[in-house]
Amino acid sequence: MEAAIHATERIASSLSHFDLTSAEAVLSTSTLPEPLHDALKKILTNLEIYRPYLPDALFAEMHSLATTLNIPAPGIDTEKAAIVFTDIQGSTATWEAWHAPMGC
Secondary structure (H helix, E strand, C coil), X not given: CHHHHHHHHHHHHHHHCCCHHHHHHHHHHCCCCHHHHHHHHHHHHHHHHHXXXXXXXXXCCHHHHHHHCCCXXXXXXXXXXXXXXXXXXXXHHHHHXXXXXXXX
């Protein structure tokens, strides 16, 4: 059980830093319970699929990124902070067609 916890911690840490290669290496050599393995594999697969659509900066070493962006701000626990990038399909076309009613 201790080994599974340690492996899961390493995989989660790698995924949180968008280090997909390290996450895959740990996942492929660990013996995790099947539901946990499958869930982590799904997260990894999703990140691999969406990687071409995500900014390259996400895949930089998080420490370098935090230094570059001057993070953390006072009072933010960097172990629990997350940066989320999202887009709504078709939002750019909607913005271009309706920018005046949106207040711009």
